[in-house]
Amino acid sequence: MADRREKDGKTKRKKICFFTENKIKNIDYKDDKLLRKFVNERGKIVSRKISGTSAVYQRELAIAIKRARHLALLPFVAENMR
Amino acid sequence: MAKPYETVIVVDAMIPDEAITSEIDAVAKLIESQGKMIKLDRWGKRKLAYTIRKRTHGEYAVFYYESESENGLSAELDKRFRINENILRWLTIADNPVGVPADKLPESEGGAPVEVERSERSDRSDRSDRSERFDRSDRPRRGDD
Numbered sequence: 001m002a003d004r005r006e007k008d009g010k011t012k013r014k015k016i017c018f019f020t021e022n023k024i025k026n027i028d029y030k031d032d033k034l035l036r037k038f039v040n041e042r043g044k045i046v047s048r049k050i051s052g053t054s055a056v057y058q059r060e061l062a063i064a065i066k067r068a069r070h071l072a073l074l075p076f077v078a079e080n081m082r
Numbered sequence: 083m084a085k086p087y088e089t090v091i092v093v094d095a096m097i098p099d100e101a102i103t104s105e106i107d108a109v110a111k112l113i114e115s116q117g118k119m120i121k122l123d124r125w126g127k128r129k130l131a132y133t134i135r136k137r138t139h140g141e142y143a144v145f146y147y148e149s150e151s152e153n154g155l156s157a158e159l160d161k162r163f164r165i166n167e168n169i170l171r172w173l174t175i176a177d178n179p180v181g182v183p184a185d186k187l188p189e190s191e192g193g194a195p196v197e198v199e200r201s202e203r204s205d206r207s208d209r210s211d212r213s214e215r216f217d218r219s220d221r222p223r224r225g226d227d
Contacts (some may be wrong), residue, residue: 028180030090030144070200071090071171072140075131 015052019061027060029067032074036081039065043078084118084148085176087198089159092171095127095139102141105168109145112159117149134170151176160199174198 018037019027028034038046038053038061045065048058068074075081091109093102106124113119125142134140149155156174163172178195 026178026180030180067173067197069131070203071092071142071173072130072132072134073128078131 015050017052017054017057019057020054027057027064029064029071030073032068035061035065035068035074039074039081041078041080041082043075043081083150085151086120086146086148086178087117087156087174087176088147088178089113089145089172089174091143091145091163091169092130092134092140093143094135094137094168094170095141096137097168101168105166106141106143109143109159109162112162113145113147113149113155116153116155116158117147119145119147121146137170140170156198163199163201169201171201171203173200 018024038051040046045062048055051058053061065074069076089109091106093105095102097105106122110119110122123144123146125144127139127141130138130140156176159174160172163169174197176196176198180195
């Protein structure tokens with residue numbers, strides 16, 4: 001992900017993947033506290049660009065969030081989360 | 083080959099406590115009949131993130147167990163849950179390396195967890211309170227109206 005960095009001159013973000021950083025191997029759809037960190041005020045899943053999550057984990061994350069939504073642990077739409 | 087499973091159910095919190103317990107016990111019994119229960123995790127009453135059939139709270143319970151896939155336990159559970167009106171949501175996952183607190187992963191490193199059964203989620207009746215949420219009249223007009 002360093003390819004763009006130098007050439008751009010404008011992009012300066014260097015967010016690291018929360019999951020690789022904390023060495024978490026599997027994402028639990030039951031852990032709404034963790035999942036909430038990756039969802040915005042409207043309840044929408046945050047993009048990788050913003051959260052800095054790596055591709056592999058983002059996919060798992062999305063699945064986990066969707067399951068949590070199914071179990072009403074997370075909302076589908078919200079107006080106020082934060 | 084015994085596979086590890088986990089099933090989460092959400093029971094209607096409006097029914098009396100004894101009824102909730104009996105529902106959960108009935109599920110546990112069914113699991114025990116066709117497999118082996120590893121752990122039962124009751125989370126108790128929780129506020130739902132959105133209303134389900136007009137209810138605002140649910141009792142959550144997670145069952146960790148293992149069973150032979152040929153037993154058809156998952157299908158049987160699903161059938162029961164579907165019929166039972168007190169169970170609002172359920173989700174059964176097989177081979178989930180997460181969950182099952184305190185070890186006990188019976189060697190079946192089958193890799194990716196597989197979602198086995200989940201409840202349907204078509205209670206459009208509850209969608210009605212969603213449309214009241216914002217005032218539609220201040221939606222920007224499109225070019226073609």
